[in-house]
């Protein structure tokens with residue numbers, strides 16, 4: 254299967270969602286709310302989910318979508334102003350949308366895992382979006398537990414020519430490409446497969462509580478990494494590895510959250526982009542990521558993404574450090 258229709262629909266949908274996000278960012282006064290888990294969510298997160306789910310529901314009505322957001326909280330009477338802002342933003346993209354359509358499209362993202370499904374993070378890195386840093390609109394297609402298509406729209410991604418905005422796209426067996434968000438010719442991308450650890454670049458979250466930095470510092474020393482890690486919010490980190498800007502990314506649960514499981518939408522779209530660019534992504538024990546189980550990667554521990562060349566060496570260093578930590 255060459256996924257031509259899926260690619261066309263996904264590209265158009267994330268491009269429209271990116272426009273919505275950029276417009277919300279440009280209009281001061283768009284509101285931010287806190288979810289039950291205290292993480293922030295904005296008008297743009299809900300609006301982007303509505304726009305993408307509308308496109309997927311129309312083109313592939315039988316495919317469930319497992320998205321990060323749901324519209325339940327928007328029913329609270331005090332959030333009527335936020336609901337209105339979301340509806341107005343979606344109507345700028347889809348002028349005939351009714352208020353109920355918008356709520357229904359957001360809730361279309363409440364699907365569950367099936368033999369074929371999409372997973373969506375309408376804004377990954379919401380904290381980065383609010384700060385004016387990196388964020389990604391992230392969408393992946395999974396069939397029989399295997400990632401088949403991944404797409405990331407990264408409106409703030411810095412380019413060599415001084416402009417910003419890239420889309421990363423991968424289809425299984427067809428490689429990975431980057432496309433300027435403003436439009437242009439897709440360009441094939443490859444990881445930088447250097448094995449010289451002292452010169453390689455690690456990339457990490459801006460938010461220090463999203464991975465165990467104490468474990469990481471010892472790991473860096475053990476691997477002989479010399480330069481300080483680049484910091485970047487969101488799944489854009491996978492794009493940075495896929496185009497050779499960085500070589501290594503870990504997500505190590507903090508000791509106090511050691512049973513924390515990652516969300517499928519926080520990784521799926523980036524994983525296939527790194528793999529199709531020649532890299533490797535596993536969990537911290539070297540196990541393949543299992544996207545067949547539900548909204549969480551419940552059979553995996555943390556994440557390791559590399560340029561491929563150094564993967565076994567990093568896994569071995571993690572194994573040794575886990576052993577030392579257990580036997581302290």
Ligand code: AMP
Pocket residue numbers: 292377378379381458459460462463464485486487488510513516519
């Ligand atoms: P990043 O920008 O790479 O730090 O990732 C942003 C993602 O981190 C969000 O989508 C959240 O799902 C996720 N996240 C939030 N809190 C935590 C946490 N304590 N540990 C790991 N990931 C988290």
Ligand code: MG
Pocket residue numbers: 321374376377378518519
């Ligand atoms: Mg996310």
